[in-house]
Amino acid sequence: MRVTISDVARAAGVSKTTVSRVLNTRAEVDAATAARVREVIDVLGYVPSSGAVGLARGSSQTIGMLTPSLTWPWMGEVLQGVADTVEAAGYGMLLFTCNRGADSVAHFATQVSARAFDGLLVILPEGTLDTVTALHRRGMPVVLVDDHGHRPAFPSVATTNHAGGASAAARLLATGRSRPLVITGPARFGCVRERLDGFTDALPTGLVVAGEFTEDTGRDAVVRALAEGREFDSVFAHNDLIAAGALRALRAAGRSVPDDVALVGFDDLPMARHTEPPLTTVRQPMRAMGEAAARMLLAGLGGGPMPDEPLVLPTELVVRRSA
Known part of the structure; x- marks a missing residue:
């Protein structure tokens, strides 16, 4: 059975507050009482919880x-x-x-x-x-x-989600891309709206697909866009998982990255360094x-x-x- 602060107080003949003050090395307790409480603690093998340690100082730390x-x-x-x-x-x-x-x-x-x-x-x-x-x-x-x-x-x-989206657009423009497919996370998230606004302010597009922050979203968006004959020379994915799914679908369709389609993600997860090719992405700190x-x-x-x-x-x- 676990020894409690009440057990220590009862054995030492003091209040729980006094035990807590001893645990917190507060000066209000006289030396003899403090010594007796510490002796009881040693005998009973009491291990104080964070709540007990913080009782007297009003803080749990x-x-x-x-x-x-x-x-x-x-x-x-x-x-x-x-x-x-x-x-x-x-x-x-x-x-x-x-x-x-x-x-x-x-x-x-x-x-x-x-x-x-x-x-x-x-x-x-x-x-x-x-x-x-x-x-x-x-x-x-x-x-x-x-x-x-x-x-x-x-x-x-x-x-800076807005600036991050803008930096992705600037990178695609710098590589000569002008027809991006943007694959977003759920529109209910403000960060998604900010990333999209930052991107489209710099590189407008009518090809925007909303989904979840998952690989399946990236894969399905690319498969659907290709099946519908939509022309795009780049993809901006709203996180690296979406980007990984898009990359898989592009390679399965025989599209080379980055020669046929450039790809930019968001987050800079550890996996971004290990895709083939390694993923250009917007790092969140x-x-x-x-x-x-x-x-x-x-x-x-x-x-x-x-x-x-x-x-x-x-x-x-x-x-x-x-x-």
């Missing part, structure tokens, strides 16, 4: 992080940036996903009620913006990573976004000001052989 599925291809980069930053500051991290929809959100709400963490980083699961906004309004420090163009009422870290969001939240927890405007980190065009 823990950051919460709410995400959609961990299978998103760039999720690991964001999480690593967050983890490196919060651990260096002496904080832990609780990770919550929304794989089970309403059940996941309900479980997350119980942890909020229990004050299991001091502040929240969010990669916004669909349908949770109102919930997260309400938490912020009730006093929970919140920072959003990758705002998808939502521009929430709390601090966020974003990237995902790890840097995680680091910046964590630093912003920690600064707010330390009493510093939280910014009113999003922190926007630049994208970067990475030129490889596909364009």
